[in-house]
Amino acid sequence: MYQKFDVVIVGAGGAGLMAAMQLPNASVAVLSKVYPTRSHTGAAQGGVAAALGNLEEDHWKWHMYDTVKGGDYLVDQPAAEILARDAIDAIYELEHRGLPFNRTPDGRIDQRRFGGHTRNYGEAPVRRSCYAADRTGHMLLQTMYQNAIKNQVRFFNEFLALDLLINEGRVCGVVALEIRTGEIHTFHAKAVLFATGGYGRAWRVTSNAFACMGDGMAIAYRRGIPLEDMEMYQFHPTGLYKVGVLLSEGARGEGARLLNGKGEYFMERYMPTLKDLAPRDIVSRCIIKEIKEGRGVNGEDYVYLDLRHLGEKVITEKLPDITEFARNYLGVEPIREPVPIQPTAHYAMGGIPTDNDGRVVIDSKWTPLPGFYAAGEVACVSVHGANRLGTNSLVDLIVFGRRAGKHMARFIAENDHVPLPSHHEDFAREMVDHLLTSKGGESAARIRNELQGEMLENVFVERQEKGLQHAMDTIAGLQEAYKKVQLQDKGKTFNTELVEAIELGFLLDCAAATVHGALARKESRGAHYRLDYPERDDVNWLKHTLIYKGDGACEARLDYKDVILIDDPIFKPKERKY
Amino acid sequence: MKVTLRIKRFDPDKDAKPYWAEYTVEASPVDRLLDALNTIKWTIDGTLTFRRSCAHGVCGSDAMRINGRNRLACKVLIRDVGEKVTVEPMLGFPVIKDLVVDMDPFFRKYESVKPYLITYDNEPGTERLQSPEERARYDEGTKCILCGACTGSCPSIWGNPDWVGPAAIVNAHRFIFDSRDQGTAERLAILGQRNGVWRCRTIFNCSDACPRGIPVTDLIEQVKRAIVYGDRNID
Numbered sequence: 001m002y003q004k005f006d007v008v009i010v011g012a013g014g015a016g017l018m019a020a021m022q023l024p025n026a027s028v029a030v031l032s033k034v035y036p037t038r039s040h041t042g043a044a045q046g047g048v049a050a051a052l053g054n055l056e057e058d059h060w061k062w063h064m065y066d067t068v069k070g071g072d073y074l075v076d077q078p079a080a081e082i083l084a085r086d087a088i089d090a091i092y093e094l095e096h097r098g099l100p101f102n103r104t105p106d107g108r109i110d111q112r113r114f115g116g117h118t119r120n121y122g123e124a125p126v127r128r129s130c131y132a133a134d135r136t137g138h139m140l141l142q143t144m145y146q147n148a149i150k151n152q153v154r155f156f157n158e159f160l161a162l163d164l165l166i167n168e169g170r171v172c173g174v175v176a177l178e179i180r181t182g183e184i185h186t187f188h189a190k191a192v193l194f195a196t197g198g199y200g201r202a203w204r205v206t207s208n209a210f211a212c213m214g215d216g217m218a219i220a221y222r223r224g225i226p227l228e229d230m231e232m233y234q235f236h237p238t239g240l241y242k243v244g245v246l247l248s249e250g251a252r253g254e255g256a257r258l259l260n261g262k263g264e265y266f267m268e269r270y271m272p273t274l275k276d277l278a279p280r281d282i283v284s285r286c287i288i289k290e291i292k293e294g295r296g297v298n299g300e301d302y303v304y305l306d307l308r309h310l311g312e313k314v315i316t317e318k319l320p321d322i323t324e325f326a327r328n329y330l331g332v333e334p335i336r337e338p339v340p341i342q343p344t345a346h347y348a349m350g351g352i353p354t355d356n357d358g359r360v361v362i363d364s365k366w367t368p369l370p371g372f373y374a375a376g377e378v379a380c381v382s383v384h385g386a387n388r389l390g391t392n393s394l395v396d397l398i399v400f401g402r403r404a405g406k407h408m409a410r411f412i413a414e415n416d417h418v419p420l421p422s423h424h425e426d427f428a429r430e431m432v433d434h435l436l437t438s439k440g441g442e443s444a445a446r447i448r449n450e451l452q453g454e455m456l457e458n459v460f461v462e463r464q465e466k467g468l469q470h471a472m473d474t475i476a477g478l479q480e481a482y483k484k485v486q487l488q489d490k491g492k493t494f495n496t497e498l499v500e501a502i503e504l505g506f507l508l509d510c511a512a513a514t515v516h517g518a519l520a521r522k523e524s525r526g527a528h529y530r531l532d533y534p535e536r537d538d539v540n541w542l543k544h545t546l547i548y549k550g551d552g553a554c555e556a557r558l559d560y561k562d563v564i565l566i567d568d569p570i571f572k573p574k575e576r577k578y
Numbered sequence: 579m580k581v582t583l584r585i586k587r588f589d590p591d592k593d594a595k596p597y598w599a600e601y602t603v604e605a606s607p608v609d610r611l612l613d614a615l616n617t618i619k620w621t622i623d624g625t626l627t628f629r630r631s632c633a634h635g636v637c638g639s640d641a642m643r644i645n646g647r648n649r650l651a652c653k654v655l656i657r658d659v660g661e662k663v664t665v666e667p668m669l670g671f672p673v674i675k676d677l678v679v680d681m682d683p684f685f686r687k688y689e690s691v692k693p694y695l696i697t698y699d700n701e702p703g704t705e706r707l708q709s710p711e712e713r714a715r716y717d718e719g720t721k722c723i724l725c726g727a728c729t730g731s732c733p734s735i736w737g738n739p740d741w742v743g744p745a746a747i748v749n750a751h752r753f754i755f756d757s758r759d760q761g762t763a764e765r766l767a768i769l770g771q772r773n774g775v776w777r778c779r780t781i782f783n784c785s786d787a788c789p790r791g792i793p794v795t796d797l798i799e800q801v802k803r804a805i806v807y808g809d810r811n812i813d
Binding site: 034035037038039040042043052091092095096097098100101102103104105106107108109132135138139142146147149150157180209210211243245321324325328329330331443445487488489491492493494495496497 | 589590591592608610619620621623624625627628629630631632633634635636637638639653655674675678681682685689692693694695697701703704705706707708709710712713716717720721722723724753756758759
């Protein structure tokens with residue numbers, strides 16, 4: 001079926017909905033492969049940062065500094081300035097739209113400490129994270145969805161995007177599968193925003209939902225658009241042991257501490273100032289080091305998160321959900337027992353390269369692809385650099401989702417639709433028909449399982465040449481095997497086996513791009529830690545990776561793009577200590 | 579341990595009516611029921627169809643009827659259900675395929691109660707003030723993940739699919755008792771109608787079903803009292 005809109009937004013999480021909010025006078029379609037309230041924004045827990053200074057002195061420039069330093073100086077600094085400045089107004093806008101923040105005794109938005117957020121350029125932790133218990137993302141997603149209903153936004157629920165349409169040098173639409181009927185639809189648009197989230201399901205231990213399969217990144221990649229800094233993938237320090245479900249950094253913000261098998265609170269040994277509130281890349285590395293040196297619990301591959309000293313009142317009032325996760329999935333009572341945790345795949349700092357208005361830029365010279373936008377985890381602004389600070393993901397959604405929406409409003413006022421390319425549904429139809437008719441005998445589940453194991457083994461917190469090459473070879477083999485995937489379900493109606501197989505194709509492309517970037521970057525920076533190149537190398541590597549898909553399934557071409565620094569000595573790259 | 583799942587199946591493209599299928603899989607007592615469903619889908623029968631996403635009880639995708647009660651498949655552990663477990667789609671919703679039900683009517687009802695903050699005053703330059711006590715007044719309703727477990731467990735819905743149902747009322751409550759909101763009268767007028775709160779017969783199935791521990795029936799009663807007394811401050 002063919003439909004025509006001014007704007008098509010793919011993804012109904014925080015970024016997509018925030019963008020939709022900026023387009024009250026346009027015809028907008030929001031496509032989501034799940035009902036909007038199922039989007040993974042809803043799983044965010046600890047908070048959303050803004051230098052409101054409700055409880056102690058704070059300034060946006062301190063927030064900007066923490067973001068730049070937290071990202072190990074791979075952050076484009078003007079973008080970090082926008083993030084930190086705009087966060088303040090964005091939080092007030094969310095409050096005005098109804099978001100039920102926790103409150104201070106005098107009725108203002110309450111704020112808590114969070115990893116890497118400091119006062120006066122690194123002196124001590126600062127209370128900057130605005131929060132709603134430990135379900136801030138849930139509250140944000142609900143609030144955005146409620147406002148979308150109020151504004152009568154048109155949703156296409158359970159539509160899986162398959163392809164991006166480009167013609168005459170402009171993006172002009174999206175082809176999608178209606179999951180319920182199996183129909184292929186073309187959405188013709190002046191502007192397209194991808195807000196499809198991340199690809200955390202590439203790892204076996206992950207905090208990410210089943211939906212986080214890298215759809216938007218892979219669709220763009222297949223159409224010749226580069227992916228930026230894919231080697232920069234965040235492993236959150238505190239996932240529930242084996243399950244991967246997140247225990248919010250908000251717990252440590254409230255005072256919880258990491259404990260090794262010998263009963264030592266080990267973070268104070270590594271990071272004397274911020275201790276347990278050091279940024280995530282550092283804390284995850286410290287945990288892996290403790291485990292490798294035999295100080296895991298009972299010699300196993302986990303340590304504890306200790307909340308006991310917080311007391312029952314703080315735990316039940318401020319951290320109720322994560323407490324229940326520990327109880328339900330591990331049978332551990334956090335009020336009385338320490339909780340087994342391990343690092344878990346969490347967040348893509350990299351993604352589709354954009355400028356500060358969400359416009360997708362396709363080379364090292366920042367050339368835009370007109371009509372194409374990206375925001376949220378799928379995008380790389382780059383505001384998170386080599387390591388995102390906790391709470392900055394939600395800030396990213398609202399700040400850059402809003403800017404992308406506003407820019408699209410201007411773009412559609414000044415531009416008409418370009419015609420669709422000829423045979424515009426062929427690529428998507430071939431993808432679907434091939435999977436539905438293949439008799440290759442291969443199992444998508446087997447391929448996915450092997451990929452997830454390989455990524456956890458060789459593309460995790462610590463990396464080195466040999467392991468990365470092994471991962472590359474494995475993924476190349478899996479890409480070949482993928483061509484032979486055969487389905488049991490050949491039906492049209494709600495064929496989730498088909499959906500899973502299509503998503504697996506996306507995931508393989510994202511994983512391949514990640515390994516290409518990681519193999520090439522011969523230094524350690526932020527989340528990308530190379531045992532064989534343990535130092536940061538600003539002379540050769542203070543630059544963004546751009547990965548273009550090559551001809552073969554697993555081939556790629558790499559290019560690089562300068563990091564944008566501003567002329568202010570405070571932000572000059574220096575050694576990162578906490 | 580071995581677990582046998584008895585699952586109600588229906589594919590509208592192939593089946594004239596629903597039927598029961600049995601699968602036996604290997605599972606650990608601390609696995610989620612969702613893990614067992616995935617094991618079936620990935621190793622035995624790829625046609626088995628259900629929704630899932632976050633897999634830890636916060637997105638609301640996988641509400642289904644498990645041993646006769648509406649639960650999230652990702653929150654129920656194998657040790658909670660034992661070696662034999664019966665899984666069906668939720669009652670009160672049209673079935674699309676296997677365990678997947680049509681949630682569109684459910685969301686239409688949610689939308690009908692104006693589930694968004696309504697204000698008529700100018701917005702202040704910073705946040706609106708709200709005391710921790712005022713914030714606590716509507717906290718329960720903010721936990722709702724719109725999974726439909728409450729609505730699908732309600733005999734009043736089974737008897738009258740047009741009824742607005744517990745989930746929509748919970749979400750109305752979340753705004754009716756929010757000190758910042760100025761739309762109370764509009765919402766109470768909607769909920770005072772024929773298919774509003776009064777079809778609730780205080781059966782408490784909804785409170786039992788809620789995976790977020792919301793005291794659903796209690797919240798519905800609070801809305802009833804607000805309608806009777808015309809004031810959200812009387813409790």
